[in-house]
Every structure is written in structure tokens, then in C-alpha cells.
Amino acid sequence: MAKVLVLPGDGIGQEIVAEAVKVLSALKKEGAIALEMDTGLLGGCAVDAAGDPYPEETRRKAREADAVLLGAVGGPKWDNLPRPQRPERGLLGIRKDLNLFANLRPAVVYPQLANASTLKAEVVAGLDILIVRELTGDIYFGEPRGIEKRSINGKEERVGLNTMVYSESEIRRIAKVAFEATRKRSKKLCSVDKMNVLETTQLWRDVVIETAKEYPDVALSHMLVDNAAMQLVRQPKQFDVVVTGNMFGDILSDEASMLTGSIGMLPSASLDENGKGMYEPIHGSAPDIAGKNLANPLATILSTAMMLRYSLQYETAARRIEAAVSRVLDDGLRTADIWEEGMKKIGTREMGDAVVAALA
Ligand code: IPM
Ligand code: MG
Numbered sequence: 001m002a003k004v005l006v007l008p009g010d011g012i013g014q015e016i017v018a019e020a021v022k023v024l025s026a027l028k029k030e031g032a033i034a035l036e037m038d039t040g041l042l043g044g045c046a047v048d049a050a051g052d053p054y055p056e057e058t059r060r061k062a063r064e065a066d067a068v069l070l071g072a073v074g075g076p077k078w079d080n081l082p083r084p085q086r087p088e089r090g091l092l093g094i095r096k097d098l099n100l101f102a103n104l105r106p107a108v109v110y111p112q113l114a115n116a117s118t119l120k121a122e123v124v125a126g127l128d129i130l131i132v133r134e135l136t137g138d139i140y141f142g143e144p145r146g147i148e149k150r151s152i153n154g155k156e157e158r159v160g161l162n163t164m165v166y167s168e169s170e171i172r173r174i175a176k177v178a179f180e181a182t183r184k185r186s187k188k189l190c191s192v193d194k195m196n197v198l199e200t201t202q203l204w205r206d207v208v209i210e211t212a213k214e215y216p217d218v219a220l221s222h223m224l225v226d227n228a229a230m231q232l233v234r235q236p237k238q239f240d241v242v243v244t245g246n247m248f249g250d251i252l253s254d255e256a257s258m259l260t261g262s263i264g265m266l267p268s269a270s271l272d273e274n275g276k277g278m279y280e281p282i283h284g285s286a287p288d289i290a291g292k293n294l295a296n297p298l299a300t301i302l303s304t305a306m307m308l309r310y311s312l313q314y315e316t317a318a319r320r321i322e323a324a325v326s327r328v329l330d331d332g333l334r335t336a337d338i339w340e341e342g343m344k345k346i347g348t349r350e351m352g353d354a355v356v357a358a359l360a
Contacts, residue, residue, distance in 0.1 A: 011285025013071025019297035019352025043073025043087035053090030116261030133249025178243035264296030267303035293347035
């Protein structure tokens with residue numbers, strides 16, 4: 001039976017994951033899916049309990065699992081810890097350890113939430129883009145790195161150092177994921193780089209162009225990252241699939257998520273080469289609203305749909321979850337983050353219950 005490791009993490013993580021588990025349990029109970037769930041610690045809660053944001057026990061369970069469902073990690077409580085103990089290190093550690101190099105971040109505007117964006121409704125209505133972000137390379141992991149003392153003009157100074165590095169094989173494998181994903185959509189792929197300045201991304205562009213030869217049916221374009229950041233707010237619907245490196249993808253995916261106006265709605269998948277994956281909402285741990293039954297669990301619930309689709313081969317159940325979320329929105333139910341006049345404001349738990357009810 002498929003094994004799912006559930007890592008609620010910190011802040012609102014506990015609450016939103018509880019609602020996602022509720023949805024999975026309902027599907028399990030009616031026999032629509034078969035899976036075993038276990039839980040573990042990642043992030044700040046793991047630092048508190050085990051002195052390590054990615055403890056050995058979690059590592060073992062994560063390696064054994066077929067998929068991981070994650071809430072969110074981090075919070076001000078752990079902000080002053082030394083870098084190796086910071087909650088974010090737990091997240092980066094599990095991504096690297098499980099080789100989750102392909103991060104899929106859809107940004108979809110729900111018709112029911114068309115007014116949630118800060119952009120004009122006509123600019124974003126119907127928006128449906130997919131950002132494919134490389135997740136285990138780039139300046140995030142490149143060596144050498146650190147803060148060291150160096151002599152500059154005869155004077156000793158501290159120097160901060162990180163290294164942007166990509167190998168050909170790393171670029172090729174993420175490019176393939178992006179081309180495959182594009183094939184299933186509108187067949188338009190935009191690769192984002194900074195080849196006018198950075199050699200790393202010159203190689204990125206070269207390898208993406210080489211890979212394109214295997215996908216003659218996909219229309220490939222290239223864009224420099226600064227222009228892409230601008231085009232995303234100017235005319236976001238010109239994009240379908242965007243593929244880019246770890247750092248640019250981090251920034252552009254936050255930007256893309258806000259085009260939808262509802263960061264609380266967006267799921268993500270981080271996949272290895274064999275379809276094993278980690279699934280998480282793209283928002284953070286929101287410590288300011290934690291424990292208040294205020295958080296929107298829909299991004300996490302939609303992440304379970306991605307998990308059923310990409311790692312566990314339950315396409316029908318995945319669609320049922322997505323349809324249930326849509327139904328709940330049609331019914332006017334909203335958590336505080338997406339509430340507007342005339343809609344019914346409900347809490348985290350009530351939203352989870354509503355999705356379960358809408359599954360039927
Ligand atoms: C994300 C986050 C992480 C990242 C942080 C928390 C390490 O911003 O998943 O986008 O930079 O990748
Ligand atoms: Mg980010």
C-alpha cells in the first residue's frame with residue numbers, strides 16, 4: 001500500500017494539514033483511495049524536539065514514503081538560530097535528500113475569485129500558468145559558500161560568497177520535465193534566464209535549446225528574468241509554462257502567485273525522477289494567524305490532489321478533490337483571506353468539512 005508521510009511543520013501548518021488529512025481520510029473511508037499515513041517532524045518543531053530541522057527519523061520515514069505532504073515551516077521563534085538549525089534548512093535538506101529537483105507551481109485564477117487580485121480583473125481573468133522551477137541546484141546549493149575574511153585593498157573585510165552553478169545534466173532533466181508538462185497543455189514554453197550577464201544561464205539557454213530538438217511540437221521562447229518579472233504583471237496571460245532555475249523560480253513564483261490574489265489557494269509539487277514527490281501549499285507558516293482557525297486550508301487540500309495525481313496515480317480522486325474545492329467556492333464559502341462582501345466567512349475547520357461534504 002502507498003505510504004504517505006505527513007509533515008505538518010510550524011505555524012498554521014498543523015491546522016491546514018489536519019484539514020487535508022480529513023479529505024484524504026474521507027476518500028480512504030469510502031474506498032476511493034488506499035494509503036497509509038504516518039507523521040513526522042520538519043522545521044522549527046523538529047528543532048525544538050530533536051535539535052535538528054530535518055532529524056534522522058524524518059529522513060528515514062521520508063526515504064521510505066511514496067509521497068510527502070508538507071504544511072509549512074518557520075517562524076520568528078527560530079529566526080535567530082545559527083543557519084544550520086534554521087527551519088528553512090529542514091526544507092532545503094529534504095528537497096536535496098529526496099532529489100526533488102522538479103518543482104511545479106501552478107498559478108490559477110479561479111473564476112469565483114476573479115476580484116481577489118490587485119491587478120485589473122481583465123488582466124488576470126482565466127489566468128492559468130505553470131511555473132517549473134529547478135529545486136536542488138543553483139545558488140541555493142552551490143559551493144563555495146559562506147562568510148569569510150579577505151584582504152581587500154590591504155584591509156581585512158568580511159566577504160559574503162555564494163556560487164551559482166548548474167551542470168548540463170541538471171538543466172536537461174528539468175527542461176525535459178517542463179517540455180513534457182507543456183505537451184499536456186497549450187504547447188507554449190518560456191525559458192527564463194539571465195544569459196546577457198551570467199555564464200551559468202548561458203549554459204541554461206544552450207541546453208534548453210538542445211533539449212527542444214526532442215520536442216518539435218512545443219513552441220519554445222526565451223526571456224531574461226528582469227523582463228519576465230515585468231511581463232508577468234504587464235500581460236500575464238502571454239505565458240503558459242515557464243521553466244527557470246531555483247533562484248529566479250523562487251522569485252517569479254511568488255510574483256505569479258499574487259497575480260491570482262489568493263496565495264492561500266495555490267498548491268505545489270516537488271518531484272524526483274521516479275514520480276516520488278513532496279506536496280505543499282506555496283504559502284508560508286503565517287505565525288501571526290496560527291492556532292486561530294483562520295488559515296485557508298485549500299492550498300494544502302489542493303496539494304493532496306496533486307499528490308494523488310503525480311505520485312499515487314489516483315487521477316479520478318484528484319479531480320474529485322479539485323471539483324469539491326470549486327463547489328465550495330461556488331457555494332460562497334470563504335476563509336478570511338479570500339472573503340469579500342456577500343460571501344460567507346468560515347474558519348479553517350469549517351472549510352475542511354465543507355470540502356469533505358462536497359466530495360459526495
Ligand atoms: C519557497 C520558499 C523557500 C525557498 C524557503 C523557505 C527556503 O521561499 O519554497 O519558495 O526559497 O525555496
Ligand atoms: Mg519562495
